[in-house]
Amino acid sequence: MINHTGSFYAATANYTREFPTLTDNIECDVCIVGAGFSGLSSALHLAKKGFKVVVLESAKVGFGATGRNGGQIVNSYSRDVDVIEKRYDKKTSDALCSMIFEGGDIIRGLIEEFNIDCDHRQGGLFTAVNKKQFEGLKHHKANWERYGNKELTLLDKAELQTMVGTDVYEGGLLDMRGGHIHSLNLALGEAEAIIQMGGQIFEQSAVTRIEKGAKPVAHTSQGSVKAQYLVLAGNAYLGGLAPNISNKAIPCGTQVVTTEQLSDALCDELLPQRYCVEDCNYLLDYFRITGDNRMLFGGGVVYGARDPANVEKLIRPKMEKVFPQLKGVKLDFAWTGNFLLTYSRMPQFGSFADNIYYLQGYSGHGITCTHLAGKLLAEALTGHAERFDAFASLRHYAFPGGRHFQVPFTALGAAYYNLRDKLAI
Structure with a gap:
C-alpha cells in the first residue's frame, strides 16, 4: 500500500475515508487516471453534467503535488499576460488571458457549494x-x-x-x-463531493496499461475500466503510461x-x-x-x-x-x-486517438489551473470545446538536450x- 508522504497536510487531514481498490472489470462514461486536482476537478465538472465517472488513483487521493504544494491560490499561469500576448496570435492570447482568474473562482465556488473545510x-x-x-x-x-x-x-x-x-x-x-487553502483537505472534500454525485474513486489502483479503441480500457493489476472517454491526469506522477506526452x-x-x-x-x-x-x-x-x-x-x-x-x-x-x-x-x-x-511554461491540454484526453504541465501554477482544466474538459466533452482548444492549439516543445x-x-x-x-x- 502506498500512503501519503509525511507532510503537514497528511497529518492534519479532516477526512479519513479509505476508498476501495479496483478488483473488477467495470464500465463508465469517463475514466480518469489520477486523483489529484486535475482528475478531481474533471470528475466533479463531468458528474455535474450527468456523466458516470470513475477515478483511478495509484496511491491515495491527493498523493502527488495536490497534497504537497504551498497551498496558494495564485492566479494566471506560469507565463503571464505579457508573454502570452507576445507569443501567440490575438485570438489565442485573448482566449487564454480571459481565463486567468477563473480557476480561483472555481475553487471558491466549490468550497461554498460543498461546504469544504480547508482553512480558506x-x-x-x-x-x-x-x-x-x-x-x-x-x-x-x-x-x-x-x-x-x-x-x-x-x-x-x-x-x-x-x-x-x-x-x-x-x-x-x-x-x-x-x-x-489546506490543499489536501480541499482535494478530499472534492472527492467526497464526487461520491455524493454518484462517481466512483478507487485508490491503490495504478493503471498498468491503456488499450486504445472505440472504447478505451484502463487496466490495473486487479481489474479494468472501459469507457467512452479516458482522461490522463497523472501529471508528474503519470510515469511511462503515455510516452507521447510525458516526453514533452x-x-x-x-x-x-x-x-x-x-x-x-x-x-x-x-x-x-x-x-x-x-x-x-x-x-x-x-x-x-x-x-x-x-x-x-x-x-x-x-x-x-x-x-x-x-x-x-x-x-x-x-x-x-x-x-x-x-x-x-x-x-x-x-x-x-x-x-x-x-518548456513553454504553459499547461499542456489535448487529446489523441479521438477519445483519450490529457491535462498536465502546470509548471508550478497547478492549484488554480487544474480546476480550470477540469471545467474546460467537461465543456469539451459536451460539445463546447472552444476554450479547451485554445490550450490544445499550443505547441508542445521538448526540452533541449534529449533524454x-x-x-x-x-x-x-x-x-x-x-x-x-x-x-x-
Whole structure:
C-alpha cells in the first residue's frame, strides 16, 4: 500500500475515508487516471453534467503535488499576460488571458457549494526583492486590471511591512482574488463531493496499461475500466503510461517545511493579515501561516524530481533570512513533491486517438489551473470545446538536450536566471 508522504497536510487531514481498490472489470462514461486536482476537478465538472465517472488513483487521493504544494491560490499561469500576448496570435492570447482568474473562482465556488473545510483565506502577496522587480509589479498590476481584476493594491516598502514582518522586500502587490487553502483537505472534500454525485474513486489502483479503441480500457493489476472517454491526469506522477506526452515535460521537485505551532503574537508579527506570500524571483520562495498557526515555507527546485537528502537544510536558511524571528524554531514537518515543468511554461491540454484526453504541465501554477482544466474538459466533452482548444492549439516543445541532457540544461538555464535575480538585471 502506498500512503501519503509525511507532510503537514497528511497529518492534519479532516477526512479519513479509505476508498476501495479496483478488483473488477467495470464500465463508465469517463475514466480518469489520477486523483489529484486535475482528475478531481474533471470528475466533479463531468458528474455535474450527468456523466458516470470513475477515478483511478495509484496511491491515495491527493498523493502527488495536490497534497504537497504551498497551498496558494495564485492566479494566471506560469507565463503571464505579457508573454502570452507576445507569443501567440490575438485570438489565442485573448482566449487564454480571459481565463486567468477563473480557476480561483472555481475553487471558491466549490468550497461554498460543498461546504469544504480547508482553512480558506482570501488575499495573496507578490513581493519584490529589488527595485527592478517592484517596477515589474507595476506592469503586472496594469496587465491584470486590463483583464478585469480590480482587487489589486500596489504597496511600497513601508506599506508592505505592515503585512509582512520583514525588511527584505522593496515592495509588493496585494491580490485579494488570491488566497490560500489546506490543499489536501480541499482535494478530499472534492472527492467526497464526487461520491455524493454518484462517481466512483478507487485508490491503490495504478493503471498498468491503456488499450486504445472505440472504447478505451484502463487496466490495473486487479481489474479494468472501459469507457467512452479516458482522461490522463497523472501529471508528474503519470510515469511511462503515455510516452507521447510525458516526453514533452520534465518532473521537478520542490521542498516545503512547516514549523511547530506558533503563538498568536508571533503570527501577528510575521503575517498579521494572514495573507500568503510569494516573491518575484525565478526560483521563488513562498510562505503563509496555516490554519493552526504554523509557518509553512517552501522554495527551490530540484530538476529531474530527485529527492534531496535534507529538506530542512535547503529551506531553513531561506526562511530565517526572511524571518530572523524564526531562527532555531522547531520544524515539525519537511517534505518534497513533484510538479511537471513544460518548456513553454504553459499547461499542456489535448487529446489523441479521438477519445483519450490529457491535462498536465502546470509548471508550478497547478492549484488554480487544474480546476480550470477540469471545467474546460467537461465543456469539451459536451460539445463546447472552444476554450479547451485554445490550450490544445499550443505547441508542445521538448526540452533541449534529449533524454540524457534535458535536466542539466534546464538547471543551467535556471542558474542563469537566478543569477540575474541576485544581480537585479
